[in-house]
Amino acid sequence: MYSTGIDILKECEALNKPIWEIVLLDEIKNNHISETDIFNKMEEILQIMENATSHSIDKRVETLGGIIGGEGKTMMAYANSDKTISGTWITKAMARAFACSEYNASMGKICAAPTAGSCGIIPAAIITIAEKKGLSRQDMIRGLLTSAGVGKIISTNATVSGAEGGCQAECGSAAAMAAAALVEMNGGSPVQSFDAAAIALKNIMGLICDPVAGLVESPCSKRNASGVVNAIISADIALSGIRSIIPFDEVVEAMYNVGRGMHENFKETAKGGISITDTGLAYSRKIK
Ligand code: SF4
Numbered sequence: 001m002y003s004t005g006i007d008i009l010k011e012c013e014a015l016n017k018p019i020w021e022i023v024l025l026d027e028i029k030n031n032h033i034s035e036t037d038i039f040n041k042m043e044e045i046l047q048i049m050e051n052a053t054s055h056s057i058d059k060r061v062e063t064l065g066g067i068i069g070g071e072g073k074t075m076m077a078y079a080n081s082d083k084t085i086s087g088t089w090i091t092k093a094m095a096r097a098f099a100c101s102e103y104n105a106s107m108g109k110i111c112a113a114p115t116a117g118s119c120g121i122i123p124a125a126i127i128t129i130a131e132k133k134g135l136s137r138q139d140m141i142r143g144l145l146t147s148a149g150v151g152k153i154i155s156t157n158a159t160v161s162g163a164e165g166g167c168q169a170e171c172g173s174a175a176a177m178a179a180a181a182l183v184e185m186n187g188g189s190p191v192q193s194f195d196a197a198a199i200a201l202k203n204i205m206g207l208i209c210d211p212v213a214g215l216v217e218s219p220c221s222k223r224n225a226s227g228v229v230n231a232i233i234s235a236d237i238a239l240s241g242i243r244s245i246i247p248f249d250e251v252v253e254a255m256y257n258v259g260r261g262m263h264e265n266f267k268e269t270a271k272g273g274i275s276i277t278d279t280g281l282a283y284s285r286k287i288k
Pocket of ligand 1: 168209211217
């Protein structure tokens with residue numbers, strides 16, 4: 001059973017296998033689930049992700065607090081125009097992350113990957129890059145297995161909860177999981193996958209959790225959009241051959257220490273950050 005990135009990397013080297021296969025073998029051995037059942041479950045998860053990222057791409061849905069809505073549709077229209085700065089694929093990924101976040105805020109069925117608040121990052125990354133590169137469903141499921149391995153390590157040694165570690169633990173973990181998956185889906189090595197995960201987590205280390213009116217809408221949906229971009233650029237940095245100076249396991253430990261050191265006002269209590277700005281408080285009064 002693995003509990004660190006080093007554990008997985010050693011297994012990858014010893015068995016000459018990619019991360020997804022080590023995660024798969026671990027599930028089969030320790031949770032007594034057959035390979036077929038795991039792949040069927042991952043296909044089910046992928047379908048939930050596809051629905052959640054496409055539901056509000058062509059229509060606005062009503063969210064619980066009404067703070068957000070329509071961002072997925074707006075961003076996809078922009079992605080399909082010739083006006084973008086960051087290009088079609090980055091903006092398409094952002095559109096899907098927005099759409100998923102919006103669907104979550106409207107009580108739609110999402111896959112908490114690793115949490116509901118950060119649910120848009122992994123699906124937006126995997127679906128968009130698979131579409132761009134013409135990858136198969138098997139490739140996407142392998143990406144999901146890779147991200148599951150990274151997520152398990154973070155939740156074992158730190159936290160993926162905004163209430164415990166701030167948004168760095170939620171959107172940072174999701175971006176790290178997605179970055180590792182993208183590297184593997186694009187033919188990178190296990191070392192590069194963990195480097196990408198470390199880079200993504202470092203990129204937003206210290207990010208607080210400050211939801212307006214205590215609802216998972218703002219700034220959450222935009223953090224999902226920026227989180228998927230973080231995942232994509234971190235994967236590209238690692239795939240280019242640039243290493244993470246600090247190894248993944250140490251970055252996870254550092255993120256946890258930063259989270260524990262954060263004042264409680266910055267950990268999902270809606271008592272700090274943008275939630276107590278004049279506008280944030282006005283939304284709060286309006287909703288309550
Ligand atoms: S701000 Fe808080 S609630 Fe919103 S996505 Fe980040 S961790 Fe989750």
